[in-house]
Amino acid sequence: MSALKLLDDRRSVPSRQLGEPGPDADQLQALLRAAVRAPDHGKLVPWRFLLIHGDARRRLGELLVRTALANNPDTPPAALDKDRERFNFAPLIVTVIARIDETNSKVPAQEQLLSAGCVAYNLLLGAQQLGFGAQWLTGWAAYDPTIGAALGVGAGERIVGFIHIGTAREPAPERLRPDVAALLSEWQG
Template sequence: MKTEIKLVDYLASRRSIPAFQMGSPGPGQAEVEEMLRLASRVPDHGKLAPWRFIVYRGEERVRISAELKKMALAARPDMPGELIKVEETRLTRAPVVIAVVSRAAPHFKIPEWEQLMSAGAVCLNLLMAANALGYASNWLTEWYAYDERAYPLLGVEPGERIAGFVHIGTAMVPPTERPRPELSEIVTWVGEDA
């Protein structure tokens, strides 16, 4: 039975679970579709939807991970064995991996920067949607998010970029807290309290 949590309490304790600490069960198709509906409810100046999703499931994750390993070894043939094992599991760490693909492009009215930020907001909403449905999630990029040679393998079209890969599954360990910045280090106040 899932427990309800107030949004402010959730935000005060939100944590990502490392993808390699996730396992089954993962979300089914109906749950993934609900996550994607929720994730797409972000600020989107001009209503461009300058992003899209690619959902990796099942054995296809194994095949793509094997191809990514080949690409990594071609670039670095002297790769140590432990890193080879990491490459073998790129998309298999969690039961479902969703790529958020940015389609930001020049527009007569909407700056590309705003379109890119909208894709980032989609990634965060997807994390929170997965958590709201009771799953662990983690937003990663890693080398293949930036290597356009991997894009055909991943289903990314020319002119698109990867905003992130959101790994979704069941937490195998409890989340741990990490240091957070002090507000005094990241906030500048301008003006006086009204």
Template sequence: MEALEALLNRVSVARLDEPAPTPAQRELLFRAALRAPDHGQLRPWRFLTVEGAAREQLGELFARAQLTRDPDAPAAVIDKARAMPLRAPLLVVAIACIKAHPKVPESEQLLAAGSAVHGLLLAAHAQGIGAIWRTGELSYDATVHAGLHLADNERIIGFVYLGTPPAELRKPQPLEPADFVTTWSSEFGADVQG
């Protein structure tokens, strides 16, 4: 697939079936992720893969996190949390690894890690792999962080679900660049001192 075609037509795929991406496909996914823009070359990211029975274990962790947050949560809410990792044959937990640096603030490192996830999503689309990037309250949950053994400087920036799309991918609704892009001129702001 051409690069521009992937950029212009990538869509999230919520329903994902077996099989999971092959080892060769995964290699390309992560190689693409590692090409993200990265001020200072800090590589402020890492990834955990979760598949097979580990998805059920992650579901138990999600259920425990939900119960820790709300001991009176209805059974349906707990069951939903438990089933989340089963929505795809492969999950990638995307983690930002924030490093102290005098010239690269935390915000730039988070952007770099997010760009790495975007690269992974584009590589998935280019290979015909369905993918969706999900966050939600479990991404920020202390019980989940502890269960995944995150360090104090690490944050989950999302769960990427990967698998085979059950049907032909939908076409994205075209957006008009003119709705989002304007030309700046000093007339919009304060006078420029010369």
């Protein structure tokens, strides 16, 4: 498959449509090796991975429910049920965590964050190339300090996304894409 075809064919498969099997150990290692081939100004490696699979997915869902109730005791039951099940569909969630060095005078924090974003995107492309479906999600849990602390997110770190990976149970939906001509301009000096 050509690189442009891979990009043209890229689809997010909703996490609720992902199931077993997920990548095996060798596929996961290949996927992670490919993901880290992202732009990385200064060779800082401003990202790391946290895997969530097996029963840890259910425990994370229960943590989301407890945290949601602590933040707002009036959280509707339907929202709690959605949070409880949020991580239970895809067999593997790769959490991409940006490690931002705000004191680096040569590489701005934004470039470090964008590098981590490229790693997350590479995971999506790599999963697709291996025949899996994937979806990049954040949601409130990615930004909540209680959830971050429970996941070991330290000072100077932030969750870029939860990359849900598994086998698509149905074809990935297509959506209307932007008109490139409407986005394009040319600077004339």
